[in-house]
Amino acid sequence: MRVAVVGAGGFGGYFGGRLAQSGVEVFFVARGAHLQAIREQGLHIQSPLGDVALAPVQATDNPAPIGPVDVVLVGVKTWQVSAAIDTIRPLIGAETGVIPLLNGVEAAAQLAATLGQDHVLGGLCKIVAFITEPGHVRHAGIDPSIMFSELDNRSSPRAQKLRQAFLEAGVHAAIPADIHVALWEKFLFGASTSGLGAVTRSPMNVLRELPITRQMLEEAMCEILAVAHARSIALPSSSVSEAMALVDSLPVGTTASMQRDIIAGRPSELEAQNGAVVRLGHEAGVATPLHGFIYTSLLPQELQARGQLHA
Secondary structure, X not given: OEEEEEOOOHHHHHHHHHHHHOOOEEEEEOOHXXXXXXXXXXEEEEOOOOOEEEOOOEEEOXXXXXXXXXXXXXXXXXXXXXXXXXXXXXXXXXXXXXXXXXXOOOHHHXXXXXXXXXXXXXXXXXXXXXXXXXXXXXXXXXXXXXXXXXXXXXXXXXXXXXXXXXXXXXXXXXXXXXXXXXXXXXHHHHHHHHHHHHHHOOOHHHHHHOHHHHHHHHHHHHHHHHHHHHXXXXXXXXXXXXXXXXXXXOOOOOOOHHXXXXXXXXXXXXXXXXXXXXXXXXXXXXXXXXXXXXXXXXXXXXXXXXXXXXX
């Protein structure tokens, strides 16, 4: 099996690294100092499940010489998807599957509109991981897992083959009965924790311990549940309590990637997270006042980070 990882950051580096560690032929498409460090020193993963030092590593910023692969794992940020499409094109053959592991619920449709419905699967991963320095990825929380499926939820050999490869690499991998429900379950958790974490500048242990912020977190999740139901996504009502249980299980100091980007003044996934809740809710006729407040509060800084607003 040949796998290309487009975006070798926290989760792309982790899941691609585990596959490479198990013997799968993996190509990392990266850029800048991170790419240079991987080329020169290999890819290093720090994890409670065991550290990994991979060298040499097949890493490049030019995917053309790689040619078609069996699977493309897309690990860029949501706002980088449009730019990543040209990077992905040379990697696609007749049977290639493209699996976005991004936050939000719209990446698969965005990729399918350009690359073709037959090539794109729905996908998501659960992990707290980030680059600590060029060439080094740290897995800091959540038992890593990955889910993917054809967008029409049919069983396919390519999905089964990739699942087996992940299992052999020691990664929990599943093909859910309904990939859209799985995506919205993660969205319910991710958009709520990311947005409130960014507005309050607080880690998840603070959000869960203060009664008022815990209530806000639950209300934010309930807004997403209502939007999902209005859009005919069969998201179980128990998703809120399950997401809160996950929040309660996380280590002290845990933060979300969007939250870290906003605090650092970098462009973030605000539009694909809280912005998407507001937009998708409006389309479905569902009020989302809490996410509207979060989105509006964070938007000025987001525009400044993108150079679209000067204070």
